[in-house]
Amino acid sequence: MTVRGPQAAALALHRFGLGPLRNSIAAIASDPRGALLEELDRPGAGRITSALPSSGQASRAVFRFQAERRAQQKLVQRAKKVAEAGGASNPFDCKQPPTPEPCVPSAIAVEPEKQGKPRQPPLPQQIILDEAKARFDAATGADIGFVERLVWFWSNHFCISADKIPAMAGAYEREAIRPHVLGRFADMLQAVESHPAMLFYLDNVQSMGPDSTAGIDRDKGLNENLARETLELHTLGVRTGYTQADVTNFAKVLTGWTWFPPFEPIHGGEFVFDPILHEPGDQIVLGKRYPENGVQQGRAVLADLARHPATAHHIAHELAAHFVADEPPPTLVAKLEKTFNDSDGNLKAVAETLITADESWTLQRTKLKAPAEWIVGVLRLTDGGPLIPIGQVMGAQAQLGAALWRPPAPNGYSDREAAWIDGVPHRLNLANQFANRLAMAMDPLGMLDSALGPLASTHTRDTVARAESRAQALTLLIMSPEFLRS
Amino acid sequence: MTFPHSPSRRDVLLSSGTLFAWAYLPKAAQAEGRDPRFLTIVLRGALDGLATVAPVGDPSWVSLRDDEALTLGGKTAALKLDNFFALNPAMPNLHRMFLDHEAIMVHAAATPYRERSHFDGQDVLESGMTKPNASDSGWLNRALAGLAPGGHVDPKGSKIFAVGPVTPLIARGAAPVLSWSPQRVLPASDDTVHRLLALYRQSDPKLTHTLEDSAKLTAIEQAGGMAGRKPGGPGPGQVRAYFAEVAGTAAKFLAQPDGPRVGALALDGWDTHFNEGIAHGHLSQLLGALDDALVAIKTNMGPAWRETAVVLITEFGRTAHINGTDGTDHGTGTVALLAGGALKGGRVIADWPGLKPTNLYEGRDLKATTDLRAVLKGLLRDHLRADERVLAADVFPASAAVKPTPGLVLSA
Numbered sequence: 016m017t018v019r020g021p022q023a024a025a026l027a028l029h030r031f032g033l034g035p036l037r038n039s040i041a042a043i044a045s046d047p048r049g050a051l052l053e054e055l056d057r058p059g060a061g062r063i064t065s066a067l068p069s070s071g072q073a074s075r076a077v078f079r080f081q082a083e084r085r086a087q088q089k090l091v092q093r094a095k096k097v098a099e100a101g102g103a104s105n106p107f108d109c110k111q112p113p114t115p116e117p118c119v120p121s122a123i124a125v126e127p128e129k130q131g132k133p134r135q136p137p138l139p140q141q142i143i144l145d146e147a148k149a150r151f152d153a154a155t156g157a158d159i160g161f162v163e164r165l166v167w168f169w170s171n172h173f174c175i176s177a178d179k180i181p182a183m184a185g186a187y188e189r190e191a192i193r194p195h196v197l198g199r200f201a202d203m204l205q206a207v208e209s210h211p212a213m214l215f216y217l218d219n220v221q222s223m224g225p226d227s228t229a230g231i232d233r234d235k236g237l238n239e240n241l242a243r244e245t246l247e248l249h250t251l252g253v254r255t256g257y258t259q260a261d262v263t264n265f266a267k268v269l270t271g272w273t274w275f276p277p278f279e280p281i282h283g284g285e286f287v288f289d290p291i292l293h294e295p296g297d298q299i300v301l302g303k304r305y306p307e308n309g310v311q312q313g314r315a316v317l318a319d320l321a322r323h324p325a326t327a328h329h330i331a332h333e334l335a336a337h338f339v340a341d342e343p344p345p346t347l348v349a350k351l352e353k354t355f356n357d358s359d360g361n362l363k364a365v366a367e368t369l370i371t372a373d374e375s376w377t378l379q380r381t382k383l384k385a386p387a388e389w390i391v392g393v394l395r396l397t398d399g400g401p402l403i404p405i406g407q408v409m410g411a412q413a414q415l416g417a418a419l420w421r422p423p424a425p426n427g428y429s430d431r432e433a434a435w436i437d438g439v440p441h442r443l444n445l446a447n448q449f450a451n452r453l454a455m456a457m458d459p460l461g462m463l464d465s466a467l468g469p470l471a472s473t474h475t476r477d478t479v480a481r482a483e484s485r486a487q488a489l490t491l492l493i494m495s496p497e498f499l500r501s
Numbered sequence: 502m503t504f505p506h507s508p509s510r511r512d513v514l515l516s517s518g519t520l521f522a523w524a525y526l527p528k529a530a531q532a533e534g535r536d537p538r539f540l541t542i543v544l545r546g547a548l549d550g551l552a553t554v555a556p557v558g559d560p561s562w563v564s565l566r567d568d569e570a571l572t573l574g575g576k577t578a579a580l581k582l583d584n585f586f587a588l589n590p591a592m593p594n595l596h597r598m599f600l601d602h603e604a605i606m607v608h609a610a611a612t613p614y615r616e617r618s619h620f621d622g623q624d625v626l627e628s629g630m631t632k633p634n635a636s637d638s639g640w641l642n643r644a645l646a647g648l649a650p651g652g653h654v655d656p657k658g659s660k661i662f663a664v665g666p667v668t669p670l671i672a673r674g675a676a677p678v679l680s681w682s683p684q685r686v687l688p689a690s691d692d693t694v695h696r697l698l699a700l701y702r703q704s705d706p707k708l709t710h711t712l713e714d715s716a717k718l719t720a721i722e723q724a725g726g727m728a729g730r731k732p733g734g735p736g737p738g739q740v741r742a743y744f745a746e747v748a749g750t751a752a753k754f755l756a757q758p759d760g761p762r763v764g765a766l767a768l769d770g771w772d773t774h775f776n777e778g779i780a781h782g783h784l785s786q787l788l789g790a791l792d793d794a795l796v797a798i799k800t801n802m803g804p805a806w807r808e809t810a811v812v813l814i815t816e817f818g819r820t821a822h823i824n825g826t827d828g829t830d831h832g833t834g835t836v837a838l839l840a841g842g843a844l845k846g847g848r849v850i851a852d853w854p855g856l857k858p859t860n861l862y863e864g865r866d867l868k869a870t871t872d873l874r875a876v877l878k879g880l881l882r883d884h885l886r887a888d889e890r891v892l893a894a895d896v897f898p899a900s901a902a903v904k905p906t907p908g909l910v911l912s913a
Contacts, residue, residue: 436707440715443697447689452666458634459620474703478696483546483619483772486667487693494697496705 018376023047025468026376029384029501031338031369033160034392040468043159051161051370055363060162061196063189065149070186070212071275073142074284077182078277080138139181146185147419148405154391155400165196165366167387168337173207173249174427175216177420182277183284184420187212200330200360201321208245208317209286211274217241217425224270224294237294242266244425250320252329261301267294268305268313327355334365339375340382341431347374380470380500383432386415388501389442393493396466397453411445443494450489459488467497535912537843537884538755538802538809540764541641542748542794543671545623546771548815550835551867552779553592553788554606554849558585561856565821569779577780582606586849590780591788594796598840599847605839605909607876608851611817611869617831619772622816627671629874629897640896642674644881645763647891662754662764664747672765679761681750687735687743690770691716691783737786744768744790749797756805763885768794771815775826795840807842810884810910814873820865821856832866837876843884843910850876850906872903879906 018026021040027047028035043050054060068076136144154163170188177184191210195203207213214220222238223230230236242265247253271293275282288310297306303319305312320326331351335343350372351365358364369375384392390411394400409419415438422428429435463471463479475495482488492498555571556562557579563570571579571587579587580596586606588596598604614625614633621633629640645661660679663672668680694716701709735743751764770787777784795811802809818835834854839846854860854868862868874897881887881896882905893901 432707436711439708439711443694443712444688447693448686451686455667472704474700478700480618482696483692484623484767484769485620486769487690487696488620490689490693491696491700495700496708499708500705 017373018378020044022378022469023376024050025470026378026380027051028159029380029392029470029498030375030382031159031161031164033154033157033163033388034395034498035465035468036158036395037398037465039159040465048370050159052367054157054159054161055197055366057162061166061193063149063153063193065152067145067149067189068142068186070183070190070210071282071284073186074180074182074211074277075280077139077142078283142182143177143184143420144405144409146189147409150185150188150419151391151400151405151408155395160391160395161366161370162196164338164388165362166193168334168430169196169203171422171427171430172333173203173213174422174425175212175420176422180212180215183212183215188420195362197363197366198361199321200326200355200362201318203362204249204317204321205314207249208241208269208313209272211284211286214241214272214274214286217244219269220273222266222270223292224267226296227270227294228291229289230270230292230294237263237266237270239263239266241272242269245317245320248426250329251323251325255325255329257301260299264298265300265316267296268298268300268316270294271310272313321360322356324356327352327360330365331355334369337430338369338382339377340379341433344374344377347372350374380497381432382430382501383435383439384499384501385428385430385435386417386438386442387412387419389493389499390415390445392498393446393449393453396462396493397449397455397457397489399449399453402452403449414445415441439494439499442499443490446490446494447486449493450486454485454489457485457489459485459492462489463492466492467495470497471495472497536762536805536808537886538762538805538841539880539885540751540755540766540798540809540811541671542811542813543623543627543669543765543767544771544791544813544815545767545769546619546773546815547622547817547819547831548771548835549773549777549779549784549819549829550608550610550815551818551821552777552784552829553589553838554582554608554836555579555587555589556585556608556853556856557587559853559856565856566779566823569777569823569827571780582849585853586851589785589788591785592792594792595838595840598795598799602847603840603842603844604846605844606849606851607837607839607871607873607906608849609834609854609867609869610837610871610873610876611834612873614817615833617817619816619831624670626814626816626873627669629877631899637670638674639669639671639765640877641671641763641765642676642678644885644887644892644896646674646676647895648885648887659763660761662751662761664751664764664766669765669767671767679754681754683743683747683750685743685746687739690735692770692772695775737790740770740786741790741793744794745797748794749801752798752801752809755809756802773819773828774824774830775828777823777828798840802842809841810843810880811840812877812880813838813840814877818867818869821861821867822865833862834867834869837873839876839880839909845908845911871906874900874903875906876909878903879909881905883907883910 021044024040024044024047027043028039031051154160157163170192173192175184175187187210191206192203195206217240218238219241223235225236239262243262246257246262246265251257271289273287273289273292275285275287277283290309293309295307297304300316305315331348334351335347339347350368354365354368390408394403412419417428459479459482463476475497479488479492482491557571557573563572571589573579573581573587577590579590580593581587582599595604612625613631614622624633627639628636630636642661645659660677661672663669663678663680666682668678672678694712698709698712701712747766751766754760755762755764773784776782779785798811799806814837815835818832819829820832824830852870854870858864860868878892878897881892882889889905
C-alpha cells in the first residue's frame with residue numbers, strides 16, 4: 016500500500032507535522048516523504064535562535080527578583096510600624112498618615128501600575144512567556160513542523176515541570192533537548208540527566224551518599240527519584256528487569272550531580288559535580304561494575320543505558336505510538352528499534368526510518384491530536400499566530416488540560432486518544448472562539464482544501480459548505496474528525 | 502470558559518483615547534437641528550421572515566406551516582400589525598415601537614442575490630454589490646466615506662463603530678473602524694453542536710459519544726436551572742444577555758455627543774433547518790433576545806433615540822413551506838426590520854406577492870418584490886443625507902434603477 020501525491024502530503028502534514036499552512040499540501044505534494052526528510056537536513060534544525068537567557072541566568076535573575084520583592088514587602092511593613100508608632104522618625108519621608116501604597120526607597124521600588132497601562136508581568140512570568148513565544152513561533156513558522164514535533168516528543172519524554180522550577184522550563188528544552196533532537200540519544204540523555212532543571216525536578220540536588228562526607232556530616236542520604244525515573248521513564252522502560260538494587264546503586268552513582276543554588280552570584284543555577292556529596296566506591300548496576308570515577312561513573316552508566324536493547328525497544332514503541340497509532344504496528348516498532356540499535360541511537364536515522372516505513376502511512380487516522388498540536392494546527396491554517404497573544408495560546412492549552420511545561424507527573428502528558436477525547440467538547444468552545452477571531456473574509460471551502468485536501472470526506476465538505484456563517488464554517492472545519500485526528 | 506477576547510473593552514477605550522476628541526458633527530444635520538444615528542444589525546444565517554412577520558391575512562399561509570403557523574388567535578396569538586400582517590409574539594417591545602410609530606417592517610424584500618449559499622449571500626448583503634466576492638469593502642463604510650464634506654455630513658475623522666473581534670464586511674473599507682468586543686463570549690451554539698454531531702455520526706463513534714454525553718449534560722443542567730458552563734451550547738439566558746450587551750453597547754457609543762454616528766454588528770444563529778420553534782422554541786427565543794436588544798438600544802440611546810434609525814437585515818429568507826424536520830430551508834424573500842425614533846413608523850411596507858404555489862419563487866420561496874437596496878438607499882439618503890448619485894455609483898454600484906424608498910424617516 017502506497018499513499019502518494021496530495022493525499023500523502025496532507026497525511027504528512029497532519030501526522031508528522033503541525034498541520035498545513037495555506038498552501039502546504041500543494042507545496043509538498045510532489046514528494047511528501049522527501050519534504051519531511053528535507054526538513055531533517057536543514058542546518059540548525061531544531062534550534063531556536065532568539066536571544067533568551069540561559070537556565071543559569073534565568074534562575075539567578077528570578078532569585079534576585081524574588082529577594083527584592085520580599086525586601087520591599089518588609090520595608091512596607093517597617094514603614095507601617097513606624098507610622099503607627101507616631102511616625103516622627105520615618106526614614107523614608109512618607110506622607111502622614113500612612114497610605115496603603117508602598118512607600119519605599121526608589122532603588123528597589125517596583126513601579127506601581129500606571130493608570131491605563133497594561134502591567135508588565137512579573138519577571139518569572141515574563142521569562143516563561145518569552146520562552147513560550149519562541150517555541151510557539153518555531154511551531155507556527157515551520158514549513159511542515161516535523162522537527163518541532165520531535166522536539167515536543169522528546170521534551171515531553173524527558174519532561175520537567177515549570178510548577179516546580181519555573182525559571183528554567185523553557186531554557187531546559189533549548190539546552191538539553193533541541194541540540195540533540197537529530198543527534199545521538201546518548202548525548203541527549205547525558206544533557207538531560209545533568210541539567211540543573213532535571214536534577215532539581217527529580218530531587219537529585221537533595222540526594223547525597225550515606226557514606227559521603229556530606230552524608231555523614233549531616234546524617235542524610237539517598238533520594239532515588241532521578242535514578243528510578245531515568246530507568247523507568249527515560250531509558251529502559253517500566254518492568255524491563257531492573258531491580259530495586261539497581262535503582263539504589265544507580266542513585267548512589269548519581270550522588271554529587273547537583274547545581275549551584277540560584278543565590279550563587281556567578282554560577283547559580285548551573286550544573287556542578289560536588290564530590291562532597293558523592294557516595295564513594297564502585298557500584299554494580301544491571302550486573303555491571305562501575306568503578307569509582309567521580310562524575311564519570313554516572314556518565315558511564317548513562318552511556319550503557321543509552322545503548323541498552325530495552326531502551327531501543329522502549330523508545331521505538333513510544334515514537335511509533337506517538338506519531339502513527341496508539342497501538343502501533345509491531346513491524347514498525349521493529350524497524351525503528353533496529354535503526355536505533357544499528358545506528359547507536361542516531362535520532363535522525365530513527366526519524367528517517369519513521370518516515371520511510373510503509374506502516375507509517377496508513378490511511379486510517381486514529382490518533383487524536385493532543386491539545387497543543389490541535390491549537391497550533393488551527394493557528395497555522397488561519398495565519399492566526401500573530402493575532403493571538405502568547406498568553407492566550409498558553410491559556411487555551413491549559414484549558415484543554417495540557418498546560419505548557421506543566422505536566423502533573425514525570426511521565427509527562429499522555430499522547431493517547433483516551434487521555435484527550437473527553438476534552439473534545441471543550442475544544443468546541445475554543446474552536447468557536449478562535450473562529451470568531453480568525454474567520455475574517457476567508458473562503459470556507461478554500462480553507463477546507465488548505466486544511467485537509469483529499470482527506471476531507473464528502474460529509475465534512477457538505478457540513479462546512481452549509482454552515483450559516485464563515486465563523487461557524489471554520490468552527491466545524493477545525494472540529495471535523497479529519498482535522499482533530501492525525 | 503474564559504478565553505479573553507482582544508481587543509477587550511478596556512483596550513479599545515484606551516487605544517482610542519481620541520475616540521471622543523475628534524469631531525464628527527454632521528453639518529447639514531446640524532443646520533437642520535438633527536444629529537442622526539444609524540445602526541445596522543446583520544442577522545447571519547437567514548432569518549425566517551414569514552415566521553417573524555406573518556402574513557396572517559394570506560389564505561395560503563396556514564397550510565404552509567400547519568401547526569407552526571402564527572395566527573391572530575390560537576395558543577400563542579401573534580401581535581397584530583395591520584389587517585394582513587402580525588408580528589411574532591416573542592417581540593412585544595418591537596410591537597410597542599410599531600404602535601408608537603417607531604418601527605417599519607419591509608416584507609418580501611431581498612438583495613439581488615438569488616442563489617442559496619450563506620457565505621455568498623452574506624457577502625452580497627454586506628458588500629452592497631450584485632455578486633459575491635466582488636468587493637473587500639462594505640456598503641456602510643462606503644456610505645460613510647462617501648458623505649460629501651461641507652454641505653452635508655462631514656466624513657473627515659469619522660469612524661464606523663463595529664462590534665466583534667473581526668470587523669464585519671459591511672463595516673470594512675476606507676473609513677476608519679472603531680471596533681469593540683464584548684468580554685462575554687458565547688459558547689458554541691446548540692446549532693453548531695447539532696451539525697457537528699451529525700458529522701461525527703457519519704464516521705467517528707468515539708467523537709460522537711463524547712459530544713453526545715456532553716450535550717446531554719448541558720441539557721440537564723439547563724433544565725435544572727444550573728449555571729451551565731459546560732460545553733454544549735449557551736442557554737437562552739446567555740443568548741439574551743449577549744444580544745442585549747452588544748446592541749446596548751453599540752447604542753452607548755453612538756449616543757455619545759462626539760461619538761461615532763454609524764455602527765454595525767452581526768448576530769448569528771438564524772439558520773433554522775430543524776425544530777425551528779417559531780412560537781415556543783429556538784426561533785422564538787432568538788427573536789425574544791432580539792426584542793430585548795432593541796430595548797437595550799432604545800434605553801441606551803436616551804434622548805438620541807428620536808434621531809436613531811436601526812435596520813435589521815439578513816442574507817435571504819427561508820422556504821415558505823415547513824420542511825420534513827419541522828424547520829425551513831434556504832429561501833429568498835424575507836423581512837427587513839426598521840426601528841428608531843427617527844422613523845415615520847407604524848407601517849408594514851410590502852408589495853405582497855402572495856403565497857399560492859404559483860406565486861412562490863421557484864415554487865418554494867417567498868418571492869422578493871422589494872429590493873433591499875432601495876430601503877437602505879432611502880435610509881442613507883434621507884437619514885444620513887447621502888448623495889443619491891454616490892449611493893447609485895459607489896455605495897450600491899450599478900443600482901441607479903433601484904430608486905431609494907421615500908418617506909422612511911420623519912421630516913425628511
